[in-house]
Amino acid sequence: xxxxxxxxxxxxxxxxxxxxxxxxxxxxxxxVLEEMKALYEQNQSDVNEAKSGGRSYLIPTIKFRHCSxxxxxxCTVAYLYDRLLRIRALRWEYGSVLPNxxxxxxxxxxxxxxxxxxxxxxxxxxxxxxxxxxxITQDMKPPKSxxxxxxxxxxYGEFEVDDGTSVLLxxxxxxxxxxxxxxxxxxxxxxxxxxx
Amino acid sequence: xxxxYFRVESGALGPEENFLSLDDILMSHEKLPVRTETAMPRxxxxxxxxxxxxxxxxxxxQGLALLPRLECSGVIQLTAALTSAPVILPPQPPTWxxxxxxxxxxPLWLAKGLFDNKRRILSVELPKIYQEGxxxxxxxxxxxxxxxxxxxxxxxxxxxxLHFDSPENADISQSLLQTFIGRFRRIxxxxxxxxxxxxxxxxxxxxxxxxxxxxxxxxxxNDFQCWEKGQAxxxxxxxxxxxxxxxxxxxxxx
Numbered sequence: 001x002x003x004x005x006x007x008x009x010x011x012x013x014x015x016x017x018x019x020x021x022x023x024x025x026x027x028x029x030x031x032v033l034e035e036m037k038a039l040y041e042q043n044q045s046d047v048n049e050a051k052s053g054g055r056s057y058l059i060p061t062i063k064f065r066h067c068s069x070x071x072x073x074x075c076t077v078a079y080l081y082d083r084l085l086r087i088r089a090l091r092w093e094y095g096s097v098l099p100n101x102x103x104x105x106x107x108x109x110x111x112x113x114x115x116x117x118x119x120x121x122x123x124x125x126x127x128x129x130x131x132x133x134x135x136i137t138q139d140m141k142p143p144k145s146x147x148x149x150x151x152x153x154x155x156y157g158e159f160e161v162d163d164g165t166s167v168l169l170x171x172x173x174x175x176x177x178x179x180x181x182x183x184x185x186x187x188x189x190x191x192x193x194x195x196x
Numbered sequence: 197x198x199x200x201y202f203r204v205e206s207g208a209l210g211p212e213e214n215f216l217s218l219d220d221i222l223m224s225h226e227k228l229p230v231r232t233e234t235a236m237p238r239x240x241x242x243x244x245x246x247x248x249x250x251x252x253x254x255x256x257x258q259g260l261a262l263l264p265r266l267e268c269s270g271v272i273q274l275t276a277a278l279t280s281a282p283v284i285l286p287p288q289p290p291t292w293x294x295x296x297x298x299x300x301x302x303p304l305w306l307a308k309g310l311f312d313n314k315r316r317i318l319s320v321e322l323p324k325i326y327q328e329g330x331x332x333x334x335x336x337x338x339x340x341x342x343x344x345x346x347x348x349x350x351x352x353x354x355x356x357x358l359h360f361d362s363p364e365n366a367d368i369s370q371s372l373l374q375t376f377i378g379r380f381r382r383i384x385x386x387x388x389x390x391x392x393x394x395x396x397x398x399x400x401x402x403x404x405x406x407x408x409x410x411x412x413x414x415x416x417x418n419d420f421q422c423w424e425k426g427q428a429x430x431x432x433x434x435x436x437x438x439x440x441x442x443x444x445x446x447x448x449x450x
Contacts, residue, residue, distance in 0.1 A: 001303075010221050019201035020439055046238070060236045060310070060317045067309030078216045082203065089200035093434045102440065140199075144429045189433040189441055195426065 002039065002068035005031045006075035013082050021086045024107040029076065036072045039065045087114050091121065092137060095184055138183055148179050150191040159185075199434055208352030209405070219404065223349040224308070224356065227301040229321045235296050236317075304356060311360060320360040322368070325350070331371040338378030343403035350403040351376065379406065387413025391421060 009028050016022045043065045050058045087110055090098060096118055103111065126133035156169035159181075167175055169190070185191045206223070207214035214220050302310075302318075310317045324330060325346045334341060343350045354372045358365050379402075386398045387410045395414070399407050422428055 007221075007225055010218055014218050014222060017439060018435070042238075057235070057237060060234055061238055063310055063317065064236055064239060064306070067306055070309070071305050074215060075221060078204075078218060078221055081216050082218055085203060086201055089202075092200035093437055099440070141429055141431060148431075183431055186431045187433055187437065189437050193431045195430055 002035065002065075003071045003075065005035065006072045006079075009079045010075055013079060019086055019089055021083065021090070021102065021105050023105045024083070024110065026107065029079075032072055032076055036069055039069050039072075043069075083110065084113060088117060090114070091118060093187065095137070095188060138180060143179055146179060147176055148182065149194045149196060150175055150177055150182050150186065151194055153190060153192050156185070156190050206352060206405070208349070209355050213356065220352070223352045223404075224304040226347055226349060226353055227303050228307055228323050228353075228357070229299060230302050230307055230318045231299050231321060232296060232318055233315055234317055304353065308356075308359060313361070320357075320362070322357065322362060322364065323347070326354055326357060326368050326371070327364075328367075331367060334371055334375045334378075338375040339382055341375075342401040343379075343406065344401055346403070348404050351405045383410055384413060386410070388417055390414070391417055 005028055009025055009032065012022055012025060012028075043062050046058045046062050046065075049055060050062070087106065090102065091114065094102075098114075106114070121137075125136055128134040128136070151174045152169045152171055155171050158166045159169050160166045161177065161181060167177070169175075174194070182191055182193075186193050204214055204217040206217050206219040208220050208223050213224060299321075307318060307320055311320060347353055351372055354368060358369060362368070383402065383406055386395075390398060395410070399410055402410060419428075
């Protein structure tokens, strides 16, 4: 049956638990494009035969292949688009710097799209709120206080606070830090927000 | 649930599927029984996939007269092969699919593409669960039916079936609606009261759309409980990040 490979791509994405990005299936995509090429060429030759010889019995077959081509196209476009949605979510959840492991899951073009998206977002954020801009990826939950208590979940190293003092982030150490500095690290899983 | 990932929703319950929706693509891959009205040449690869219920009419199909390189005995062999089950034919030369009047199972997307009002290529039959017999079962008690087994996309598939202009369309749509109304109460109840427990028993007999609803209900419940505990203002690493950390990356630098 045609379009099986394309369905495999879709199922692979569907299986990945909500929002995660699996590795880019370049091989699968190539196979789908090859199938589309073969279908298209078969259809071309059949269309020529039908037109020149007046053989209308080929028309259902041509329609059949055409449906398969449309289906393959739909699957590939949906696959690529859904991956872009997941990559976009990465910018909001992870921040601008992605861990290397994730970068290996992305194709070169997807990486480029991610960079462009980051740039657009940064330009937009700079244009808000007067001179300094407004970081809209901060404060995803309404803040209750300026400073928060955090505990370190893994070794991170030196971390510089606004007034110049630096803090050593070692595993299990607790600190009382300004909210806007640590939000990023909490979201990345380096720190843990403790409620008193 | 990842807060920033907004996937394309399914449109199957409405007039048209959403082109980019993964759910709709999976739904339209399900098969339904069709009857071919004309033969389709040169699609020999399909013979290997035919369902066991394939039959032909008794009259010699239109296309057979043009089959290349088949003498009389070959024709009889072919007909015999088509009426036996299971149908696993040896590799054939590119030959005819669906001699006129044969029954096949095709995916929904293909049936939709080949269908037209005058039924020149195919005519579509309703799958069993949308027919009279099962409709009465649903109207008797919708709650006992295992909709996941009946084709995991019962509502979506049924709604898209209405495109094929069957005379039973009105009854089918009524049946879909009433079944959902009958089952909804239980779904809502269970999703709002199962906190922090294993819900697999509750969702086992729900179809995909109902499972989505259940999940939304659970999300609402979890958010409310979180707010009640005062954790609503706690900044957390999103589920996405936590899931990435749990997976073991072979090439991760540290």
